[in-house]
Amino acid sequence: MTAPVSDLPPASLDAAFGVDIGGSGIKGAVVDTLTGQLRTQRVRIPTPKPSTPDNVAEVVVQLVTKANWTGPVGATFPAVIKSGVARSAANVDPSWIGTDVDAVFSKATGLDVTVLNDADAAGLAEVRFGAARGVSGVVILLTFGTGIGSGIFLNGKLVPNSELGHLELEGHDAESRAAASVKDKQKMSYKQWAKRVQAYMSHVERLFSPDLFIVGGGVSKDADRWVPLLKLQTPVRPAQLLNNAGIVGAAMAAAER
Structure with missing residues (x-):
């Protein structure tokens, strides 16, 4: 359905x-x-x-x-x-x-x-017009930028203010380890940064067992350089509306x- x-x-x-x-x-x-x-x-x-x-x-x-x-x-x-x-x-x-x-x-x-x-807001746009259009079950959008934003949807319904970027990861606030801004500040390659994203998204996956991840933020335009490096059970799609x-x-x- x-x-x-x-x-x-x-x-x-x-x-x-x-x-x-x-x-x-x-x-x-x-x-x-x-x-x-x-x-x-x-x-x-x-x-x-x-x-x-x-x-x-x-x-x-x-x-x-x-x-x-x-x-x-x-x-x-x-x-x-x-x-x-x-x-x-x-x-x-x-x-x-x-x-x-x-x-x-x-x-x-x-x-x-x-x-x-x-x-x-980004999740609402992707659910209606983008990568999650017509997808049922649990969809989690993660935006990688200055921090890590998150949007959780259940059968198209928003669960607001989830703030999953502030989950604890390796003893730290997750976004302080895996945000795109950290990649830039530490001059990490996509391969290096993807290891941190992998650790973070695996943690989210274990907690929520989503049916689909959508990854957004400025780095989504380079999704082909890091999304294929992720090894998750959940399908991962780049945001279609990108930075819009x-x-x-x-x-x-x-x-x-």
């Missing part, structure tokens, strides 16, 4: 602006929410340092203004998000903890902004709020 492709209702608007906030960059574009395609060129601005609410909100304003956008906006955020409020801040300024992110961005832009966890998944998922959430 084919699973529903999303836990969100069908799109109520055919376009929304998606913003993907990461530890190193903030990207945005107008998205066709019926097809998952970008209607405008993706624009990226480096994440400000320090990445405080005021500084990040200013970048979101720049992206929306550059696109001359006046409709609904969706934004991903690298944190546990409960009712629009950040409950963690792994790769952004700790001043975000306890902040109503929805309210901060809505006030700054003057628009209706919907915020959700970054990996959850967060933008698309954020726009979906905004259009379907």
Whole structure:
């Protein structure tokens, strides 16, 4: 039986602006929410340092203004998000903890902004338009970037805020060992880094026995260089929307709020 492709209702608007906030960059574009395609060129601005609410909100304003956008906006955020409020801040300024992110961005832009966890947004996009479309059972999306994000889906339904990047791995926070940023900082080859990814994903596999892994983030564009090195029982597919998944998922959430 084919699973529903999303836990969100069908799109109520055919376009929304998606913003993907990461530890190193903030990207945005107008998205066709019926097809998952970008209607405008993706624009990226480096994440400000320090990445405080005021500084990040200013970048979101720049992206929306550059696109001359006046409709609904969706934004991903690298944190546990409960009712629009950040409950963690792994790769952004700790001043975000306890902040109503929805309210901060809505006030700054003057628009209706919907915020959700970054990996959850990417997973929603992949479930509806990408590598997990029509897949039933347990699907886990893992995004490898500044940290490791995760999205868990059961028969197309999102289990929000899983944060599997913070599982303990070899006595350390997993993302401090296997994030793509660690590969870059330590100048590791894909073969070297894949060993750490293997250890991490094997741990996740033992805990959840998923039916499918999807791997995303910037390194997904080079999936052929490291995914074949993984030896897991669970099938692994690269994210099809690549680095646009967060933008698309954020726009979906905004259009379907």
